[in-house]
Amino acid sequence: MKLSQQGFAEAPAFLLLLLLSTLLGSQAWIWQKRRSELREHHRQLLCLKKNMIVTSKLVKRVNVINQMLTSGKVVQSIALLFPGKGWLLAANWQRVKKALMVMQEAAYWDAQRDYLSMKTKGCRMHYKIFLTPFERSDAFKREQDSTVLRKKEESLTFRTPLMNYRVKWQLRSNLETNLLWSLQ
Amino acid sequence: MTSPLFLILWISGLTSLLLGSMFIHQQYTEAIKSDINEFETQWRQLEESKKSL
Numbered sequence A: 001m002k003l004s005q006q007g008f009a010e011a012p013a014f015l016l017l018l019l020l021s022t023l024l025g026s027q028a029w030i031w032q033k034r035r036s037e038l039r040e041h042h043r044q045l046l047c048l049k050k051n052m053i054v055t056s057k058l059v060k061r062v063n064v065i066n067q068m069l070t071s072g073k074v075v076q077s078i079a080l081l082f083p084g085k086g087w088l089l090a091a092n093w094q095r096v097k098k099a100l101m102v103m104q105e106a107a108y109w110d111a112q113r114d115y116l117s118m119k120t121k122g123c124r125m126h127y128k129i130f131l132t133p134f135e136r137s138d139a140f141k142r143e144q145d146s147t148v149l150r151k152k153e154e155s156l157t158f159r160t161p162l163m164n165y166r167v168k169w170q171l172r173s174n175l176e177t178n179l180l181w182s183l184q
Numbered sequence B: 001m002t003s004p005l006f007l008i009l010w011i012s013g014l015t016s017l018l019l020g021s022m023f024i025h026q027q028y029t030e031a032i033k034s035d036i037n038e039f040e041t042q043w044r045q046l047e048e049s050k051k052s053l
Helices: A003-079 A085-120 B004-051
Strands: A140-142 A148-150 A153-159 A164-170 A180-183
Touching: A003 A085, A003 A148, A003 A153, A003 A164, A003 B004
Parallel strands: none
Antiparallel strands: A140 A148, A153 A164, A164 A180
């Protein structure tokens, strides 16, 4: 057999090897892509979980203080009926109330800081973060009786490379401390 | 007709590809298992912190 004929016979074998090498490369690439998608999916799920914890914690802190503010107001009204110590108690309540309101602000700031930190770490969060006093946020509003009303329900779409979630929470009143979460 | 040397090279090439494919499969399966374990650990930690709320 001449050299040229031999090369012609061996060409399909070279092509086959080349094809198999390409398949091997593709396999590695697909696995790499799958792995990075799975990692991102896990990361976003952890973000969702953290988000749920931060929101639950915030609402709990704000609403526990709401309960204190509401009961404090009742106590103040009763104390006003008793001149002397009762009036003194009622006057002190104003200071306590201010401190409680500051504590609500602090809870809000803590949560916003956590949300921001999550967002900077790559969590896909589709809502605004207000690094301002909460009166400027559209989710919070201080009522006439000094308690804070948090938006009563919120739903958000949460996307990961592998799945889409619809997350919803509800709050029955501004004195309720546990959020009802639903995940679809 | 292919030369015996080429036949040997071809068979060893195919074997290397097969072994390479198995190696890739095994490496990524291990890596993904370890990712899942890491995720589950972090998830459990978050569950614990949620319970302590």
